[in-house]
Amino acid sequence: xxxxxxxxxxxxxxxxxxxxxxxxxxxxxxxxxxxxxxxxxxxxxxxxxxxxxxxxxxxxxxxxxxxxxxxxxxxxxxxxxxxxxxxxxxxxxxxxxxxxxxxxxxxxxxxxxxxxxxxxxxxxxxxxxxxxxxxxxxxxxxxxxxxxxxxxxxxxxxxxxxxxxxxxxxxxxxxxxxxxxxxxxxxxxxxxxxxxxxxxxxxxxxxxxxxxxxxxxxxxxxxxxxxxxxxxxxxxxxxxxxxxxxxxxxxxxxxxxxxxxxxxxxxxxxxxxxxxxxxxxxxxxxxxxxxxx
Amino acid sequence: xxxxxxxxxxxxxxxxxxxxxxxxxxxxxxxxxxxxxxxxxxxxxxxxxxxxxxxxxxxxxxxxxxxxxxxxxxxxxxxxxxxxxxxxxxxxxxxxxxxxxxxxxxxxxxxxxxxxxxxxxxxxxxxxxxxxxxxxxxxxxxxxxxxxxxxxxxxxxxxxxxxxxxxxxxxxxxxxxxxxxxxxxxxxxxxxxxxxxxxxxxxxxxxxxxxxxxxxxxxxxxxxxxxxxxxxxxxxxxxxxxxxxxxxxxxxxxxx
Numbered sequence: 001x002x003x004x005x006x007x008x009x010x011x012x013x014x015x016x017x018x019x020x021x022x023x024x025x026x027x028x029x030x031x032x033x034x035x036x037x038x039x040x041x042x043x044x045x046x047x048x049x050x051x052x053x054x055x056x057x058x059x060x061x062x063x064x065x066x067x068x069x070x071x072x073x074x075x076x077x078x079x080x081x082x083x084x085x086x087x088x089x090x091x092x093x094x095x096x097x098x099x100x101x102x103x104x105x106x107x108x109x110x111x112x113x114x115x116x117x118x119x120x121x122x123x124x125x126x127x128x129x130x131x132x133x134x135x136x137x138x139x140x141x142x143x144x145x146x147x148x149x150x151x152x153x154x155x156x157x158x159x160x161x162x163x164x165x166x167x168x169x170x171x172x173x174x175x176x177x178x179x180x181x182x183x184x185x186x187x188x189x190x191x192x193x194x195x196x197x198x199x200x201x202x203x204x205x206x207x208x209x210x211x212x213x214x215x216x217x218x219x220x221x222x223x224x225x226x227x228x229x230x231x232x233x234x235x236x237x238x239x240x241x242x243x244x245x246x247x248x249x250x251x252x253x254x255x256x257x258x259x260x261x262x263x264x265x266x267x268x269x270x271x272x273x274x275x276x277x278x279x280x281x282x283x284x285x286x287x288x289x290x291x292x293x
Numbered sequence: 294x295x296x297x298x299x300x301x302x303x304x305x306x307x308x309x310x311x312x313x314x315x316x317x318x319x320x321x322x323x324x325x326x327x328x329x330x331x332x333x334x335x336x337x338x339x340x341x342x343x344x345x346x347x348x349x350x351x352x353x354x355x356x357x358x359x360x361x362x363x364x365x366x367x368x369x370x371x372x373x374x375x376x377x378x379x380x381x382x383x384x385x386x387x388x389x390x391x392x393x394x395x396x397x398x399x400x401x402x403x404x405x406x407x408x409x410x411x412x413x414x415x416x417x418x419x420x421x422x423x424x425x426x427x428x429x430x431x432x433x434x435x436x437x438x439x440x441x442x443x444x445x446x447x448x449x450x451x452x453x454x455x456x457x458x459x460x461x462x463x464x465x466x467x468x469x470x471x472x473x474x475x476x477x478x479x480x481x482x483x484x485x486x487x488x489x490x491x492x493x494x495x496x497x498x499x500x501x502x503x504x505x506x507x508x509x510x511x512x513x514x515x516x517x518x519x520x521x522x523x524x525x526x527x528x529x530x531x532x533x534x535x536x537x538x539x540x541x542x543x544x545x546x547x548x549x
Contacts, residue, residue: 020422028393032395130315135313172543
């Protein structure tokens with residue numbers, strides 16, 4: 001039988017993805033790299049400025065420094081607190097209590113809803129000067145500050161919002177806990193190992209691949225967070241830039257002031273930062289993540 | 294955990310004067326005034342926002358499920374030169390934060406005259422741009438026995454028919470997971486509509502809610518809570534009916 005030469009069907013199946021990959025990902029990524037060396041403002045054609053954008057970002061723009069500070073503070077506080085809560089609740093749920101699916105679902109619900117504007121607006125009310133939290137504190141005779149409009153506390157309301165959504169890492173921890181081999185624990189119990197010892201010497205080491213996965217995913221998510229800060233600060237990043245996430249500053253530069261070239265440079269620095277942190281995590285993983293289980 | 298949520302629900306049935314003083318979860322009397330005020334609180338009725346959000350979300354689901362499954366099928370069930378490189382590139386795009394492609398994409402859509410239409414929010418979904426879902430479906434397709442494909446080829450089935458008549462029906466659970474998550478993510482998306490939609494007639498529910506915050510300042514919290522509750526309802530409905538699917542999806546893929 002004569003074999004006809006024809007285009008493998010696979011290429012036809014991949015056609016939409018090809019168009020998307022070149023038109024929406026690779027092309028734009030390279031374009032934004034080019035724009036980051038220009039002063040493009042959407043109106044005039046881009047003019048080459050060399051490294052000027054990067055130099056200004058790294059040395060002369062105090063708002064960049066502030067936004068990096070805010071973002072790092074958010075990442076460093078929210079990720080460990082979120083993962084800690086997730087692991088703690090997962091451990092409790094894993095004890096085989098009745099109604100596990102119900103509890104799991106209830107703890108997960110905030111994760112599912114948390115990204116919406118509705119929850120961000122709720123947060124803004126709860127932490128306002130005469131909001132829900134202060135009403136409750138008043139019952140105990142405490143006069144709370146206006147959490148969202150005080151520059152010293154505003155960032156913590158966003159951290160709280162993030163920690164409140166610990167449900168999805170919790171589910172991943174639960175799935176991981178269920179795969180831990182029973183016999184190790186039985187052996188440990190026979191040898192008289194106390195629960196704390198079992199936790200630190202058995203559970204945590206065996207769980208390190210899951211911890212690592214959650215850590216990387218949640219850290220990247222935290223770096224990219226945008227909506228809560230935008231809604232709680234009304235788009236300003238205030239009070240006095242206390243919630244000016246890096247992504248929010250990038251948005252303001254691009255779509256508020258139309259400084260597209262500058263914003264493209266900001267975006268590339270964000271990519272480099274995320275890539276560096278991820279690479280660091282993978283390098284450190286060799287020291288503390290155990291895959292032999 | 295759920296106290297703030299339930300309190301918001303209770304508050305949406307209260308008078309504005311009560312919202313800031315009443316911390317209980319039980320409304321003494323059910324007043325629907327806030328819902329009426331909220332529904333017509335902006336120049337455009339909230340119904341328009343719901344319609345816009347629904348159109349965008351449904352189109353996103355169709356596009357994502359169709360093109361991501363095509364792509365996932367190709368890289369797992371078909372053989373052709375360069376296949377593995379393509380799959381590696383797909384995984385690579387998952388690492389790229391959207392901020393990097395955002396500005397050139399915006400300029401591109403501006404030149405196509407698509408800004409202030411739903412096209413920038415919908416067309417990428419028809420180009421398999423959500424690599425995450427490709428990955429999710431690819432994992433599933435890998436699990437389907439190869440003998441099925443081989444038998445079908447013996448019987449003279451084309452690649453398309455194997456995809457459409459054999460693989461897709463078998464992958465329905467995974468397609469369902471992808472569909473539900475696409476719907477919820479698109480429904481909740483704030484950034485895309487914020488960048489691309491500027492006329493209030495085109496607003497999604499998320500932008501509508503935010504419009505509330507801007508226009509009424511903080512005066513009519515009741516109306517805003519009422520609308521906030523309504524925007525959460527579709528997601529809640531999916532949660533109630535498909536929580537098993539959702540939770541399995543997260544447990545197996547590590548999805549947000």
